[in-house]
Amino acid sequence: MSYEELTERVRKIIASAQHLPQEKITPDSTFAELGIDSLDGINILFAVESEFNINIPDDAAQNIRSVRDVIDGIAKLLEGGQAGQPVSA
Amino acid sequence: MNRRVVVTGAGVVSSLGHNRNDFWSALSAGQPGVGPIQAIQRGLLRFPNGAEVRNWNPAVYFDEKEIGLLDRFAQFGAVAAREAVADAAIEWTAGLRENTAIVTGCCVGGQGTEDEGFVNLYRNNIPRVNPLTIPRTMENAAASRISLEMGIVGPTYTVSTACSSSNHAIGQAFWMVRSGAVEMALTGGSEAVFSLGFLKAWEAMRVVSPDTCRPFSKDRRGLILGEGGAMLVLEPLESARARGAKIYGEIVGFGMSSDAFHITQPSPDGAARAIRGALADAALKPEDIGYINAHGTATQANDVTETAAIRKVFGAHADRLAVSSTKSMHGHTLGAAGAMEGVATLLSLQHGLLPPTANYREPDPACDLDVVPNTARAAQVEYALSNSFAFGGLNAVLVFRRATV
Numbered sequence: 084m085s086y087e088e089l090t091e092r093v094r095k096i097i098a099s100a101q102h103l104p105q106e107k108i109t110p111d112s113t114f115a116e117l118g119i120d121s122l123d124g125i126n127i128l129f130a131v132e133s134e135f136n137i138n139i140p141d142d143a144a145q146n147i148r149s150v151r152d153v154i155d156g157i158a159k160l161l162e163g164g165q166a167g168q169p170v171s172a
Numbered sequence: 173m174n175r176r177v178v179v180t181g182a183g184v185v186s187s188l189g190h191n192r193n194d195f196w197s198a199l200s201a202g203q204p205g206v207g208p209i210q211a212i213q214r215g216l217l218r219f220p221n222g223a224e225v226r227n228w229n230p231a232v233y234f235d236e237k238e239i240g241l242l243d244r245f246a247q248f249g250a251v252a253a254r255e256a257v258a259d260a261a262i263e264w265t266a267g268l269r270e271n272t273a274i275v276t277g278c279c280v281g282g283q284g285t286e287d288e289g290f291v292n293l294y295r296n297n298i299p300r301v302n303p304l305t306i307p308r309t310m311e312n313a314a315a316s317r318i319s320l321e322m323g324i325v326g327p328t329y330t331v332s333t334a335c336s337s338s339n340h341a342i343g344q345a346f347w348m349v350r351s352g353a354v355e356m357a358l359t360g361g362s363e364a365v366f367s368l369g370f371l372k373a374w375e376a377m378r379v380v381s382p383d384t385c386r387p388f389s390k391d392r393r394g395l396i397l398g399e400g401g402a403m404l405v406l407e408p409l410e411s412a413r414a415r416g417a418k419i420y421g422e423i424v425g426f427g428m429s430s431d432a433f434h435i436t437q438p439s440p441d442g443a444a445r446a447i448r449g450a451l452a453d454a455a456l457k458p459e460d461i462g463y464i465n466a467h468g469t470a471t472q473a474n475d476v477t478e479t480a481a482i483r484k485v486f487g488a489h490a491d492r493l494a495v496s497s498t499k500s501m502h503g504h505t506l507g508a509a510g511a512m513e514g515v516a517t518l519l520s521l522q523h524g525l526l527p528p529t530a531n532y533r534e535p536d537p538a539c540d541l542d543v544v545p546n547t548a549r550a551a552q553v554e555y556a557l558s559n560s561f562a563f564g565g566l567n568a569v570l571v572f573r574r575a576t577v
Contacts (some may be wrong), residue, residue: 120434120437121435121436121473122437123436124432125376125377125378128378129376134505138218139396140218140391141218141382141393142380144378145378145472
């Protein structure tokens with residue numbers, strides 16, 4: 084998947100979760116600018132995990148502050164071949 | 173007419189043991205009851221640890237038919253109530269049974285029972301759900317069991333305000349005894365949280381620690397879920413004295429508030445209002461308080477917000493207060509938290525020993541209180557608070573006093 088395609092899918096997920104028009108969401112938007120609070124944030128990560136079949140660790144989740152953080156985080160997990168792996172405790 | 177209300181009996185089932193003495197021994201030794209979760213197959217959860225009640229065999233306490241009627245949470249509540257009532261050496265009469273209230277707190281009820289039934293329905297294609305699911309699951313199952321078992325026929329109900337449930341319950345019971353509405357109350361709470369569906373929902377909240385519970389420590393990584401039950405016997409000082417009952421301490425104030433801020437993020441203003449309300453109800457000044465058993469969940473948000481709330485109310489006196497979180501040892505037992513922490517607070521006052529915040533490693537400038545790190549501290553304290561702040565923004569705070577008789 085290209086970076087552009089990934090970006091589009093993430094924008095779509097966030098738009099749908101936050102009930103925002105997609106054009107408002109750019110890779111540079113911060114969660115604060117978009118009015119995304121901590122509960123919204125974990126809800127978005129839940130949607131992202133389901134969409135890409137990945138597991139985002141809590142520690143990584145805590146550092147996500149912008150749309151780009153989400154995109155880059157997913158890219159890293161997909162590169163690491165995490166998709167479809169079971170959660171390890 | 174406001175009567176003084178004392179606590180004459182206490183019972184606890186927790187990850188620290190199946191009775192009050194084991195609970196206090198572990199708390200005073202700073203010994204956490206946190207370990208690998210046994211109820212769930214390893215690998216299914218991102219967090220491996222919990223504060224489970226170990227080696228629980230319901231057959232020790234109930235016959236087989238009764239066990240079929242009682243979810244684990246109701247068993248914990250009933251067994252804690254038995255210990256509290258035996259401890260208080262109550263001699264029941266018909267009149268006392270009519271004038272005794274039971275008020276319990278519970279957040280999630282018998283969701284273990286529900287989980288099991290629904291797995292059968294959804295996954296195993298078994299089209300029938302056990303008819304006992306309803307009476308086992310209802311949040312008031314523990315209260316009703318205690319009533320049935322002891323023949324108590326006074327006002328009996330259950331309060332459900334998430335993590336503040338049992339502080340709200342104890343507060344209601346306290347006010348009923350104080351006002352003369354009842355002559356005695358059995359109050360507290362119980363909870364059993366270790367079933368897969370429910371734990372997966374907590375996992376998704378991303379507030380559970382991957383290792384242990386380190387309240388107020390800079391390297392804290394979230395809460396540790398716990399289970400169990402705790403119950404107290406409340407009665408007017410006069411009748412406790414008249415029957416020569418042993419007195420653990422007194423409840424002197426109760427305050428509550430709602431944040432009206434956010435469904436999960438706490439607000440220091442709401443917490444501060446509940447603390448001020450409790451102090452006003454007790455007719456005390458902030459300077460009268462010597463110890464706070466904190467809500468102290470070890471989430472990033474709670475510990476910072478609670479520190480801010482304490483500073484708001486206590487000002488310079490905040491630096492003279494001891495504040496510890498016993499959740500570091502018995503875990504976060506949700507609807508049973510206030511009850512367990514109430515017992516912990518009363519025993520602290522009685523023994524002149526403040527239980528520590530266990531697992532503490534590193535000071536956090538945003539949580540700059542004296543948190544009694546890792547080792548219990550001898551201290552004669554007259555008045556103490558026990559804080560509970562819930563998801564949904566609902567706060568409940570109790571004020572306890574050392575026994576003075």
